[in-house]
Amino acid sequence: MIELPEASTLARQICDELAGRRVAAVVAGAAPHKFAWYHGDPAGYAPLLEGEPLVSAAAHGGMVEVHTQRAVLLFQDGVNLRLHPAAGPVPGKHQLLLTFDDGSALSASVQMYGGLYAWDCRETFENPYYRTALEKPSPLEPEQFTEAYFMQLLSSPDVQKLSAKAALATEQRIPGLGNGVLQDILWKARLSPRHKISSLTVEETQALYVSLMSTLAEMSCLRGRDTEKDLYGIPGGYQTVMSAKNAGAPCPTCGSTIVKEAYMGGSVYTCLHCQQ
Numbered sequence: 001m002i003e004l005p006e007a008s009t010l011a012r013q014i015c016d017e018l019a020g021r022r023v024a025a026v027v028a029g030a031a032p033h034k035f036a037w038y039h040g041d042p043a044g045y046a047p048l049l050e051g052e053p054l055v056s057a058a059a060h061g062g063m064v065e066v067h068t069q070r071a072v073l074l075f076q077d078g079v080n081l082r083l084h085p086a087a088g089p090v091p092g093k094h095q096l097l098l099t100f101d102d103g104s105a106l107s108a109s110v111q112m113y114g115g116l117y118a119w120d121c122r123e124t125f126e127n128p129y130y131r132t133a134l135e136k137p138s139p140l141e142p143e144q145f146t147e148a149y150f151m152q153l154l155s156s157p158d159v160q161k162l163s164a165k166a167a168l169a170t171e172q173r174i175p176g177l178g179n180g181v182l183q184d185i186l187w188k189a190r191l192s193p194r195h196k197i198s199s200l201t202v203e204e205t206q207a208l209y210v211s212l213m214s215t216l217a218e219m220s221c222l223r224g225r226d227t228e229k230d231l232y233g234i235p236g237g238y239q240t241v242m243s244a245k246n247a248g249a250p251c252p253t254c255g256s257t258i259v260k261e262a263y264m265g266g267s268v269y270t271c272l273h274c275q276q
């Protein structure tokens with residue numbers, strides 16, 4: 001599942017590659033999927049988008065937003081986005097396919113679940129998940145996501161009683177920060193996912209802030225994590241340490257075995273020696 005660094009990578013790549021190209025044809029809802037969500041009738045996507053030049057793209061949390069001159073397209077974090085060159089094949093199964101005037105194509109396919117929303121930019125699109133992602137500061141913008149902001153976020157009584165995983169990676173407290181990127185953030189801060197926020201010292205909280213900011217910036221710079229793929233289908237350049245790739249391998253810091261456990265509806269990967 002893509003998270004903040006992958007969404008920012010996809011938005012950057014879409015801007016670089018597709019801005020200025022005109023949408024020539026649109027196919028929406030070709031492969032039926034129970035958990036692919038559209039805004040209104042997908043049959044309305046072609047008249048809304050065809051003939052339009054792609055103008056820009058941006059990431060909001062784990063979502064990718066694409067603008068044409070008069071429409072907005074929003075892809076939620078369970079959607080795979082791939083660019084296909086003019087001469088190349090496109091996948092047989094997709095939930096949305098945009099073909100451009102030069103013959104290249106952008107396909108969107110839903111893994112387990114995900115939204116592919118399109119609307120006229122003069123309309124307001126109501127979606128609480130989207131609104132939260134728009135409103136809250138992004139850790140990729142340090143002048144907004146300051147240490148003071150982070151301290152304030154953790155100081156709320158509701159958050160104080162939570163574990164590190166629950167505080168950072170649930171309820172969209174930090175949009176785009178999910179269970180995936182969380183693992184290396186906690187390992188670099190030397191904290192267990194189960195560590196109670198109320199028992200963090202000032203130094204530990206500062207270390208957590210530094211790790212969160214630097215890890216996400218590095219992941220974003222390197223085209224996302226190596227467990228996810230970019231617009232071209234190439235794995236990200238950030239080598240994850242605490243991920244499914246390394247379960248059972250030695251921790252690069254201390255040599256102890258990296259342990260996989262189920263915790264709060266998802267797997268966590270930790271070094272029991274470094275993250276006590």
Ligand SMILES: [Zn+2]
Nearest residue numbers: 251254271274
């Ligand atoms: Zn270790």
